[in-house]
Amino acid sequence: MVRAGLTTERLVRAGAELADEVGFDQVTASALARRFDVKVASLYSHLRNSQDLKTRIALLALEELADRAAEALAGRSGKDALGAFANVYRDYARAHPGRYAAARHPLDPETAAGSAGVRIAQLTRAILRGYDLSEPDQTHAVRLLGSVFHGYVSLETAGGFSHSAPDSQESWTRILDALDSLLRNWPAHP
């Protein structure tokens, strides 16, 4: 009996690839076992259960996203940083739709607190250093940016903006212009 060499690491990585190919919610222990030419039960030595698999894929995706964002932000500031960060989000979602969906998978609070999601939030805040916002407006702005990026990418991925003019790329560019303008002219509290 030749061993397949399963590890949690390899399973999660393969699960992420599977997610990109067939969609995050089509990722099942069975499909993963088939991919390794192994019986399903064998996975349960490496994964607590099916939910555990999905959570780990989500954590992987968040790490990747944070790494790319950190890389993209290095040496940039202001609108340059804003655009670079935004494009990391959008490009990642387009290149890895399954992983991106995974990154949006709800995590319980403790898991979330230990995830790379925290790093992403810090990076978002770092972008705002190029703009003149102080608390609590900075937090409001962080939340706005998170909402726009996530919202746009998620609507775009769902096909919301396809087959209608103007094309999505143009809206994306103009929305980034608009956000930059907004951050430079953040309205004072009435």
Added chain:
Amino acid sequence: MVRAGLTTERLVRAGAELADEVGFDQVTASALARRFDVKVASLYSHLRNSQDLKTRIALLALEELADRAAEALAGRSGKDALGAFANVYRDYARAHPGRYAAARHPLDPETAAGSAGVRIAQLTRAILRGYDLSEPDQTHAVRLLGSVFHGYVSLETAGGFSHSAPDSQESWTRILDALDSLLRNWPAHP
């Protein structure tokens, strides 16, 4: 044998309630059958399949959302309209998380084209009548608003903003102020 009086209508309605109680992706034909105290196979006279059920719940949610939005927008314009529309989204998602998730369920293009999603898009565009935007900026703005509302509500529902200051309500208010300001001062194309 007493009949249960199943109809597609009643099943979809019960499915929507079930979604709010246990989450949209926990809505199964089996669970629905249990709720009606009926055998699962009986549902298949009224629903093509499980996917059909989910699609119908999604369409119901979109209708409800569009109805509420239309009602909220009646007689309002400008920032007043913007806030009313945004709150419909947010309140609906908080009151009916399962239905809201359903409303975000991907539909194939033809189904989407025949859904109340179209009405929602028209209403979003109507809000912009209170601002001085012409094409194609109006379309960009529609997409921005859709992204923010969807993004914010979805992050909030996932618990993204809880347990951190300032509280979510305050961010929401300030973000609406910011969007109003942005729409009034939409940057010209460079």
Added chain:
DNA sequence: GGAACTTCCTAAAGACTTTAGGCAAATCGA
């Protein structure tokens, strides 16, 4: 009342999840 239709049923097959228990391969101590 009977024909035609509708509603719900039983039965069954296929897919996914998860646990229990077992044999064989890899690893490690002496």
Added chain:
DNA sequence: TCGATTTGCCTAAAGTCTTTAGGAAGTTCC
């Protein structure tokens, strides 16, 4: 290097959900 222990993958089995096929009881309408 050999025996013991640990680890990896297996078979088996039970439970859940989906979907189809075909049948019997209720409803409708002439």
